[in-house]
Amino acid sequence: MKTGRSIDVPVETPSGTSRSVTRRVLLASTIGSAIEWYDFYLYSTAAALVLGPLFFPSRSPTAGTLAAFATYAAGFVARPLGGLLFGHFGDRIGRKSMLVLTLLIMGTATFLVGVLPTYQQAGVVAPVLLVTLRVLQGIGLGGEWGGGVLMSGESAPVNRRGLYASFPASGFPLGLFASTVMFRLVSELPEHQLLTWGWRLPFLASIGLVVVGVFVRRGVPESPEFVRVRKAGRQARMPLAGVLRQGPTPVLRGALASLGLAMIVSVYSVYLLSYASAGPPAGQGPKVLNGLLAGALLEALLLPVMGLLSDRLGRRPVMLFGYAVCAVVGLVAPRWLLSGSQTLIILTFVLALGIGHAAVYGAVSAFLIDMFPPEHRYSALAVTYQLGATIASFGPLVATALAGSAHTAGPGMWLLWACLTAAAVAVAAGRYRLPGVPTPSARPAEQPRAGAGPPGHGTR
Known part of the structure; x- marks a missing residue:
């Protein structure tokens, strides 16, 4: 890649537009991301603890858990759709407006889950409505992740992209921490109260968070890299076509890296949460939630450190x-x-989420951003990240089905190893260097293809 690439990266933005603007962008991206992940992972915690008997009653506990995990996966299946939809318009008209819209969609769907009737009250209508709202959550989150990291990453100096992009990534552990705290509190209620009205409180509380998030996001400027693309008239009519013209290699590498990242979450924060909460020993659900809280909190603290290390x-x-x-x-x-x-x-949880997942997540945003030019970058992140996350979302479902009634974590661990191996191979498949630092022997292979973007934005 040419050393001239630094011309296309907003090195001057933090000082050129003022540090206060940069801080507002980071704050808005992080807060909005935390709210959306709070909304999304409320369901995963609820699926592991209460939603099975409420919406999918069955004489078989395994069948109820399978159904709850299936709707958990439904949200992930919808994420590529949301990613492609918001990615297209994010590349066409801007990142900022898409982020406000995704937050509204996610918050509304989460609030409505809190007012749903249960299967006992409405019959089959109840799980149908639950799945519908879960799909809307997935659509909203599918557009959120790429836009959030782009707003921060594209506002970064070239040698600090990992650090800046890690701030919205911190929204994941913060949202996971907040959702787990809420369920940890309501889980102290007597079982009858928990299953009648207590489980609804975390979902209903999301509406207040959404109001705050929308207010903060509306006050930030558009991504400086996108502004330059728009001023130059370089917006792609079909951004996804630009992604495909880069060839399958960057998409495949990005999807496999994202698959490994998302499988860590699916196995540790969903499958193993359900596995350990069910015991034996009995009654250790609160202990498991405490562990999840500790891991999420440490990850929130270490993500910027990992981004800086990257x-x-x-x-x-x-x-x-x-x-x-x-x-x-x-x-x-x-x-x-x-x-x-x-x-x-x-x-x-401290080792797996607080350290391991933090290392992957702290670097993966910049890893993906660096692969694609700004003309179709939003769409590219949708294809890569959301594809990997969608496949990984079936991890708890597949592991539970393989385990059946046997109380074993073996299938989940096998899936984790398989996906992490694939992710490691994908990450190690090519030579990676920091943006703006040329490797003479790699220059000829890294010239951009025709139509793939401006000079200096070749596939990495």
Whole structure:
């Protein structure tokens, strides 16, 4: 890649437009992302703990859990649709307006889950409505992730893109932490109250958060890289076509890296949460939630650190380190989670989510951004990240089906290892270097293809 690439990256933006504007962009991206992940992961926690008997009653506990996890996956299936829809218009008319719209869609759907009738009250209509709202959540989140990291990453100096893009990524553990806190509080209610009205409170509370998020996001400027594209009249009529013209390699690498990232969440925060909460020993659900809280909080703190390390060391070594940590912890996680020891349960989530997932997530945003030019970057992130996340969302469903009535975490661990191996191969498949740092031997291979974007934005 040519050293002239730095001309196309907003190196001057933090100081040129003022530090206060840059701070507002980071704050708006992070807050909005946290709210959307709070909304989205309320369902995953509820699916593991209460939604099965409320909306999918069955004489078989496994069947109820399967149905709840299937609707969890439905939200992920809708994410590529949302990503492509909002990615198209985000590349055509701007990132900012899409982020406001996705937040409204997500918040409204989450609030409505809190007022749904249960199966006992409305029969089959209840699960149908639940699945419909879950799909709307997925559509909203599908457009949120790419727009959030682009608003921050495209406002970054070229040597700080990993750090800036990690701030909206922090919205994930913050949202997971907040949703887990809410369910940790309501889980203290007597079972009858929890299953009648207590589970609704976290969903209803989301409407206030959405109002705050929309207010903050409306006050930030458009992405400077997109502004330059628009002024030059370089918006693509069909951004997805530009992604496809780059060839299958960047899309495949990005999708596999995202698959490994999302499988960590699916296995540790959904499948193993249900596995460990069911015991034995009995009654350790609160301990597991405490462990999830500790892991999410540590990840929120370490994500910017990992993003900065990816700027200093490169994306690849930081991501490979994170994959390795999660895979190794998977060897002992089933035993630790059923030990009854609060210390071991917390250690499981701290290592897997707080350190391992933080390393991958802190670097992956810039890893994907660097692969594509701004003309079709929003759409490209939708194709890569959402495709991998969608496939990974079936992890809890497949693992539960394979395990059947046997209380074992073996299938989940097998899926985790398989996906992390694929992700590691994808990340290691090509030479990666920091943006703006040329590698003479790599220059000829990194010239952009015709139609793939302006000079200096070749596929990495």
